[in-house]
Amino acid sequence: xxxxxxxxxxxxxxxxxxxxxxxxxxxxxxxxxxxxxxxxxxxxxxxxxxxxxxxxxxxxxxxxxxxxxxxxxxxxxxxxxxxxxxxxxxxxxxxxxxxxxxxxxxxxxxxxxxxxxxxxxxxxxxxxxxxxxxxxxxxxxxxxxxxxxxxxxxxxxxxxxxxxxxxxxxxxxxxxxxxxxxxxxxxxxxxxxxxxxxxxxxxxxxxxxxxxxxxxxxxxxxxxxxxxxxxxxxxxxxxxxxxxxxxxxxxxxxxxxxxxxxxxxxxxxxxxxxxxxxxxxxxxxxxxxxxxxx
Amino acid sequence: xxxxxxxxxxxxxxxxxxxxxxxxxxxxxxxxxxxxxxxxxxxxxxxxxxxxxxxxxxxxxxxxxxxxxxxxxxxxxxxxxxxxxxxxxxxxxxxxxxxxxxxxxxxxxxxxxxxxxxxxxxxxxxxxxxxxxxxxxxxxxxxxxxxxxxxxxxxxxxxxxxxxxxxxxxxxxxxxxxxxxxxxxxxxxxxxxxxxxxxxxxxxxxxxxxxxxxxxxxxxxxxxxxxxxxxxxxxxxxxxxxxxxxxxxxxxxxxxxxxxxxxxxxxxxxxxxxxxxxxxxxxxxxxxxxxxxxxxxxxxxxxxxxxxxxxxxxxxxxxxxxxxxxxxx
Numbered sequence: 001x002x003x004x005x006x007x008x009x010x011x012x013x014x015x016x017x018x019x020x021x022x023x024x025x026x027x028x029x030x031x032x033x034x035x036x037x038x039x040x041x042x043x044x045x046x047x048x049x050x051x052x053x054x055x056x057x058x059x060x061x062x063x064x065x066x067x068x069x070x071x072x073x074x075x076x077x078x079x080x081x082x083x084x085x086x087x088x089x090x091x092x093x094x095x096x097x098x099x100x101x102x103x104x105x106x107x108x109x110x111x112x113x114x115x116x117x118x119x120x121x122x123x124x125x126x127x128x129x130x131x132x133x134x135x136x137x138x139x140x141x142x143x144x145x146x147x148x149x150x151x152x153x154x155x156x157x158x159x160x161x162x163x164x165x166x167x168x169x170x171x172x173x174x175x176x177x178x179x180x181x182x183x184x185x186x187x188x189x190x191x192x193x194x195x196x197x198x199x200x201x202x203x204x205x206x207x208x209x210x211x212x213x214x215x216x217x218x219x220x221x222x223x224x225x226x227x228x229x230x231x232x233x234x235x236x237x238x239x240x241x242x243x244x245x246x247x248x249x250x251x252x253x254x255x256x257x258x259x260x261x262x263x264x265x266x267x268x269x270x271x272x273x274x275x276x277x278x279x280x281x282x283x284x285x286x287x288x289x290x291x292x293x294x
Numbered sequence: 295x296x297x298x299x300x301x302x303x304x305x306x307x308x309x310x311x312x313x314x315x316x317x318x319x320x321x322x323x324x325x326x327x328x329x330x331x332x333x334x335x336x337x338x339x340x341x342x343x344x345x346x347x348x349x350x351x352x353x354x355x356x357x358x359x360x361x362x363x364x365x366x367x368x369x370x371x372x373x374x375x376x377x378x379x380x381x382x383x384x385x386x387x388x389x390x391x392x393x394x395x396x397x398x399x400x401x402x403x404x405x406x407x408x409x410x411x412x413x414x415x416x417x418x419x420x421x422x423x424x425x426x427x428x429x430x431x432x433x434x435x436x437x438x439x440x441x442x443x444x445x446x447x448x449x450x451x452x453x454x455x456x457x458x459x460x461x462x463x464x465x466x467x468x469x470x471x472x473x474x475x476x477x478x479x480x481x482x483x484x485x486x487x488x489x490x491x492x493x494x495x496x497x498x499x500x501x502x503x504x505x506x507x508x509x510x511x512x513x514x515x516x517x518x519x520x521x522x523x524x525x526x527x528x529x530x531x532x533x534x535x536x537x538x539x540x541x542x543x544x545x546x547x548x549x550x551x552x553x554x555x556x557x558x559x560x561x562x563x564x565x566x567x568x569x570x571x572x573x574x575x576x577x578x579x580x581x582x583x584x585x586x587x588x589x590x591x592x593x594x595x596x597x598x599x600x601x602x603x604x605x606x607x608x609x610x611x612x613x614x615x616x617x618x619x620x621x622x623x
Contacts, residue, residue, distance in 0.1 A: 100542045103535060115571060115572070233402065278399060279395045
């Protein structure tokens with residue numbers, strides 16, 4: 001393998017994993033935009049997506065093309081439930097209180113997954129048959145194509161939703177100014193519920209498309225959550241496009257770190273570069289420096 | 295002496311008596327660990343609760359100091375006092391170097407910056423195997439000894455840890471009531487307004503960041519010479535999150551809250567051991583419930599309870615008189 005094709009290989013595998021970071025980051029962004037909450041349970045949504053698909057297949061005997069949407073649907077319902085039971089009853093409290101509540105939720109979801117699914121590591125079959133594709137000396141797994149395709153569709157769908165639909169615009173209005181939005185007749189509560197549903201949905205999607213490539217277990221949510229948060233900060237908190245780009249960039253940095261430096265230090269390499277980027281642009285790559293009201 | 299110091303004195307007296315009332319030595323161990331967490335939580339509360347700056351990487355300072363003194367005393371045979379001094383010095387020096395660029399970040403960006411730093415340090419603990427022993431940890435760290443006196447029993451160590459905790463609490467209490475404390479609170483309310491009023495915000499933020507790292511370093515050094523073994527998992531992202539949870543659950547900008555948060559979250563998993571397997575679920579549920587029903591944290595909850603008890607007592611005392619009772623906070 002030549003140096004160029006090795007580099008291409010790192011970029012491909014990095015972008016594949018990074019797509020999941022990007023989808024997790026998108027989930028963070030959507031909830032942050034309507035509530036200012038950093039949802040620590042976001043990584044657990046990603047974990048649940050992968051795990052539920054595995055177990056629908058294993059225990060329920062549900063065929064894969066059905067198991068995947070089923071898993072995503074169940075996680076979406078979990079997201080709605082989390083909002084109804086733990087966030088809505090205490091609305092109006094400081095974001096910090098809510099953030100600690102989401103830490104509690106993540107402990108609960110992880111503990112529940114451990115009890116139900118056990119501590120083993122599982123893998124999901126690839127979405128389609130077929131061997132790896134040769135691409136200028138690098139190999140591309142067919143599952144990577146699924147990952148890129150689904151991520152792209154999700155991002156386009158999101159963009160359409162926020163730009164072209166009334167509900168999407170209403171959600172953006174809540175992000176700008178909750179009170180003004182509510183005075184304009186927007187039902188803020190529903191928008192918050194919707195944002196939890198959305199972020200659980202995209203998180204679960206990210207988990208389920210990655211599960212055939214990397215393995216999944218009850219405790220993968222912590223690291224995926226951290227990476228997702230890092231990605232949305234890197235992209236500029238609040239910017240959905242930046243979140244996805246941030247995720248893919250983080251994945252590629254990590255993969256290059258593993259390939260060119262050492263696999264043990266791959267996360268360290270990614271985070272050092274990320275910190276350098278943050279010091280250079282303190283509001284993220286695509287974030288706008290906001291004027292602070294005194 | 296005023297009310298603040300009277301409270302601390304009463305607490306110190308209670309802490310001194312507690313070891314004689316315990317049913318067994320197991321609780322002594324839990325109390326020592328909660329004492330270490332108290333030191334860390336009080337330090338972190340100075341940064342988070344008073345100055346309003348988040349840190350999701352405090353476990354790194356805890357670990358840097360523990361590993362430094364562990365390596366120097368265990369591997370290289372330094373005397374314990376020198377190892378601890380080096381641990382404190384290294385941890386605070388690193389904190390200063392990190393603080394200068396990191397504290398330019400704000401809010402969630404600052405949380406991310408400190409988180410990233412914490413993860414990098416954690417990875418070094420795991421990967422620098424020759425120095426740190428890698429994932430399996432570093433053994434052979436000597437017990438704490440000062441001038442020939444070895445603190446080997448749990449009871450002796452209990453007094454060392456809680457003595458340090460009370461001293462550091464006193465220092466924090468004096469700090470938040472000083473001019474410095476007012477400046478920190480001003481930064482918390484509005485950094486821009488504070489700087490317009492002539493507060494050198496960057497300098498104060500760096501100072502309190504380094505100070506809170508120093509608290510974590512003291513905790514780390516005392517940890518290393520108590521357990522005599524350190525491994526990376528003790529200083530992971532999970533520990534940083536636990537520390538933040540202790541501060542918020544205890545009560546932001548309340549030093550007593552930090553003590554309550556540290557005690558509560560150290561004892562809770564021990565109590566829940568009885569319901570093995572389900573302990574983690576109940577732990578999560580209790581954490582959620584506490585945050586939902588006690589917005590001001592445990593400190594506020596305790597205050598309310600105290601107020602209710604006091605008004606009950608007063609009412610009982612005033613029974614018979616026509617104009618009894620009163621308004622309790």
